[in-house]
Amino acid sequence: xxxxxxxxxxxxxxxxxxxxxxxxxxxxxxxxxxxxxxxxxxxxxxxxxxxxxxxxxxxxxxxxxxxxxxxxxxxxxxxxxxxxxxxxxxxxxxxxxxxxxxxxxxxxxxxxxxxxxxxxxxxxxxxxxxxxxxxxxxxxxxxxxxxxxxxxxxxxxxxxxxxxxxxxxxxxxxxxxxxxxxxxxxxxxxxxxxxxxxxxxxxxxxxxxxxxxxxxxxxxxxxxxxxxxxxxxxxxxxxxxxxxxxxxxxxxxxxxxxxxxxxxxxxxxxxxxxxxxxxxxxxxxxxxxxxxxxxxxxxxxxxxxxxxxxxxxxxxxxxxxxxxxxxxxxxxxxxxx
Amino acid sequence: xxxxxxxxxxxxxxxxxxxxxxxxxxxxxxxxxxxxxxxxxxxxxxxxxxxxxxxxxxxxxxxxxxxxxxxxxxxxxxxxxxxxxxxxxxxxxxxxxxxxxxxxxxxxxxxxxxxxxxxxxxxxxxxxxxxxxxxx
Numbered sequence: 213x214x215x216x217x218x219x220x221x222x223x224x225x226x227x228x229x230x231x232x233x234x235x236x237x238x239x240x241x242x243x244x245x246x247x248x249x250x251x252x253x254x255x256x257x258x259x260x261x262x263x264x265x266x267x268x269x270x271x272x273x274x275x276x277x278x279x280x281x282x283x284x285x286x287x288x289x290x291x292x293x294x295x296x297x298x299x300x301x302x303x304x305x306x307x308x309x310x311x312x313x314x315x316x317x318x319x320x321x322x323x324x325x326x327x328x329x330x331x332x333x334x335x336x337x338x339x340x341x342x343x344x345x346x347x348x349x350x351x352x353x354x355x356x357x358x359x360x361x362x363x364x365x366x367x368x369x370x371x372x373x374x375x376x377x378x379x380x381x382x383x384x385x386x387x388x389x390x391x392x393x394x395x396x397x398x399x400x401x402x403x404x405x406x407x408x409x410x411x412x413x414x415x416x417x418x419x420x421x422x423x424x425x426x427x428x429x430x431x432x433x434x435x436x437x438x439x440x441x442x443x444x445x446x447x448x449x450x451x452x453x454x455x456x457x458x459x460x461x462x463x464x465x466x467x468x469x470x471x472x473x474x475x476x477x478x479x480x481x482x483x484x485x486x487x488x489x490x491x492x493x494x495x496x497x498x499x500x501x502x503x504x505x506x507x508x509x510x511x512x513x514x515x516x517x518x519x520x521x522x523x524x525x526x527x528x529x530x531x532x533x534x535x536x537x538x539x540x541x542x543x544x545x546x547x548x549x
Numbered sequence: 550x551x552x553x554x555x556x557x558x559x560x561x562x563x564x565x566x567x568x569x570x571x572x573x574x575x576x577x578x579x580x581x582x583x584x585x586x587x588x589x590x591x592x593x594x595x596x597x598x599x600x601x602x603x604x605x606x607x608x609x610x611x612x613x614x615x616x617x618x619x620x621x622x623x624x625x626x627x628x629x630x631x632x633x634x635x636x637x638x639x640x641x642x643x644x645x646x647x648x649x650x651x652x653x654x655x656x657x658x659x660x661x662x663x664x665x666x667x668x669x670x671x672x673x674x675x676x677x678x679x680x681x682x683x684x685x
Contacts (some may be wrong), residue, residue: 219636219638219657220638221677253617297576313619333640333644333675334640334644334674334675336643336644340643341643341644342643343640343643418634418636418678419678420677420678420679421677421678421679422677423674423675430636430638430677440585483657485652495642496641496643497638497639497640497641497642497643497644498638498678499634499638499639499640500638501637501638501657502656503637503638503640503659504636504637506656506657536655548569
């Protein structure tokens with residue numbers, strides 16, 4: 213058994229809540245609802261709401277202010293509601309992240325003359341720094357490059373509690389360029405994960421703010437990989453030196469959807485603190501915490517050793533290289549012609 | 550004996566137009582190195598600097614500043630890390646101009662060296678989990 217872990221800012225994170233019905237009843241759908249002044253999505257039903265990456269205070273067990281206004285219907289007459297809610301009192305709180313645990317990712321640099329503020333952090337001009345964002349040799353999908361053991365239904369460590377792989381994540385791109393060792397050299401597979409937010413701990417689900425970009429959620433994920441064959445074993449001994457990531461200019465190539473990369477570097481080079489880009493020595497910084505990734509993998513190992521965490525067999529595989537699934541850009545079409 | 554200390558000076562609006570630092574040099578023979586300054590005429594000013602000189606003169610200089618109405622704070626506590634929020638990701642390392650952050654090679658824990666910090670505040674904004682706090 214090999215346990216893997218990752219702890220970094222992950223886009224596509226959010227949570228569903230069912231807060232219970234008020235008396236008289238109120239239908240949030242079609243109205244406006246806020247949790248601590250953060251707008252939430254109400255379009256699913258009467259009292260089910262969806263919140264983007266700001267569930268931190270709820271997870272910490274703090275009271276949160278719910279305010280709601282709606283148009284009122286015959287069966288749901290109430291039009292206005294203001295109350296405190298607490299995660300322990302509401303019916304369900306379900307973390308459902310549509311795209312987590314990216315299998316490899318870009319290294320962000322800035323070729324322009326100005327500082328840029330990105331979801332990859334603050335990137336200084338003229339190749340002033342390079343930011344990367346995966347746990348490398350410890351990252352779940354980099355230890356199972358062809359999705360031989362991780363699939364729909366795989367039980368995982370999620371935010372300090374237990375969760376499951378629900379589906380392949382959005383933008384899942386199994387056909388991405390791979391090395392001879394099978395390891396993707398570009399952003400490739402992703403996971404959609406689901407779990408009971410009530411079990412999770414604020415330590416492993418951290419509200420995160422990227423200056424000039426916006427908020428996201430730093431999520432702790434750990435995935436066990438059973439060594440079922442020599443082939444799987446070979447994949448799990450992958451080291452940082454074997455994993456290459458593309459260096460991308462976030463001042464021009466990334467925002468303009470240009471495919472150009474400035475080269476490839478290994479995670480061993482990234483972790484050394486400096487990489488070479490266009491002949492220049494560039495200091496590196498990480499957005500993903502390796503220290504915490506190791507801690508997650510160790511916690512999961514302990515759970516398994518104590519028999520508290522039993523492994524599951526996937527009920528369906530994630531789409532693989534042969535699936536034909538690719539990550540497509542939006543094809544814009546003129547309206548009304 | 551010579552001393553060298555990092556201090557934060559808060560200037561009330563009425564003295565931001567006076568040549569206070571110049572008098573530290575002329576009258577007390579002190580040397581200074583400005584680490585951060587935000588002084589606009591007519592508004593409250595802030596100066597972070599390293600002040601050095603003979604201890605006797607240093608104390609006289611501080612007395613002069615206090616009497617002139619300048620509020621003095623020692624620098625050591627000004628940028629602090631909330632250990633409960635820090636995830637040890639390392640986004641601060643390349644942002645810090647004085648290399649106050651470093652990775653412990655074995656554990657990859659992010660270490661913060663207060664002594665190297667010049668309170669520029671760059672890390673405060675760049676820290677993704679908002680663990681760096683500016684205390685003024």
